């Protein structure tokens with residue numbers, strides 16, 4: 521059973537056809553990278569997959585089932601970090617991660633490890649507004665790793681990461697694959713794509 525099936529997905533904004541009958545699958549333990557020039561529809565595709573945007577046509581199946589964002593089962597299955605991450609303004613870094621862990625039935629036991637892995641230990645008590653843009657990105661990624669997931673969806677996760685952060689990201693994604701997680705991500709980073717992509721979904725070309 522594929523973790524993700526996208527069939528005939530189409531999305532237009534007025535006269536602008538952004539996605540035209542896009543179809544692909546991602547099996548467990550595979551990494552699919554969406555590639556295409558600026559404005560080709562990568563974010564739109566990911567937003568349609570997670571249910572943040574509605575396609576005009578086509579369907580998205582998660583683990584063989586039609587997915588709705590509000591479905592508790594989808595929320596347990598899919599971890600996503602897209603561009604529009606909103607943090608609670610009055611929760612610290614560590615509180616965010618603990619909240620997510622608890623909300624997904626965890627004990628918070630992984631939080632310290634994920635903070636260390638993402639280099640966020642020194643920022644653990646800071647509020648989101650005081651974080652650097654790279655730290656905010658790291659918190660968004662950390663949010664995916666303190667909760668259960670069988671499908672991980674990331675929009676340009678390399679953005680705003682430093683050199684070591686990018687090296688870590690490639691390693692982490694390979695770890696996700698080895699654990700059987702399916703990954704769908706958009707990226708412009710040729711090195712990262714070369715290091716992790718099992719398949720590429722080309723759009724807008």
Ligand SMILES: Nc1ncnc2c1ncn2[C@@H]1O[C@H](COP(=O)(O)OP(=O)(O)OP(=O)(O)O)[C@@H](O)[C@H]1O
Nearest residue numbers: 533536538556557558559560561562563564565706
């Ligand atoms: N809500 C919207 N209303 C109108 N046009 C939109 C909307 N959302 C996206 N678009 C347009 O759809 C096209 C695809 O945008 P999208 O953000 O999906 O591209 P992308 O491939 O992720 O680009 P980038 O590589 O720059 O991140 C763009 O031309 C964009 O202007």
